[in-house]
């Protein structure tokens with residue numbers, strides 16, 4: 697099997713648990729990571745942002761309103777932006793109760809806590825830098841934390857880590873600062889633009905609703921930052937029909953809230 701985070705030609709696409717096994721547990725919590733592990737999924741995807749006092753935390757939305765009880769706990773702090781709260785405040789929030797009573801008490805993990813759990817579970821990480829334009833310099837902060845937590849050694853950079861973003865400047869910054877890290881650009885860039893991105897990224901990871909077989913093939917014909925064919929990991933595919941379609945289009949990986957459904961559809 698390839699050491700790189702993508703399937704070899706003609707094998708089933710890699711299945712990546714989106715925000716953990718987020719169809720079955722509250723997204724971006726340690727519970728969702730653990731559940732993905734118990735279900736047998738090595739790869740988890742997550743989103744990283746930064747608090748007011750500079751802590752890196754794992755949360756998807758720009759605000760805490762949808763996935764925590766911040767509105768109840770801090771009623772005067774609308775619109776509850778992640779970057780307006782301290783790490784200590786965020787640590788007090790319930791990030792599980794919205795998903796169901798049995799998940800109450802789950803927390804918003806710091807990136808350090810998250811990395812430690814993924815490592816303990818023997819899993820691998822597709823880390824998204826979320827809204828990098830809101831967090832100047834976050835690439836350096838993330839790389840510093842990854843390094844301090846042992847995630848930039850050779851075994852991790854070769855097999856266990858991809859850093860991706862919708863922000864091309866952010867992906868380029870990661871590549872410049874740590875050329876050994878595998879990177880991904882989220883979105884659906886035009887084919888004509890691909891060569892310029894291939895200089896600093898290894899993956900083009902588009903919405904599954906906007907791909908064709910020709911587009912996937914056009915991406916994979918190019919070589920990425922590490923000299924290998926550019927990979928394509930699509931998001932977010934949550935049903936069997938979508939997984940079969942993506943597989944037929946030749947994608948290298950599928951990012952999904954329901955990894956069991958996708959695995960059953962593509963194997």
Ligand code: G3P
Pocket residue numbers: 714741743756824882901931932951
């Ligand atoms: O990993 C790709 C996917 O997560 C991008 O969209 O909004 O779920 O972060 P979003």
Ligand code: CA
Pocket residue numbers: 741742743824
């Ligand atoms: Ca994401």
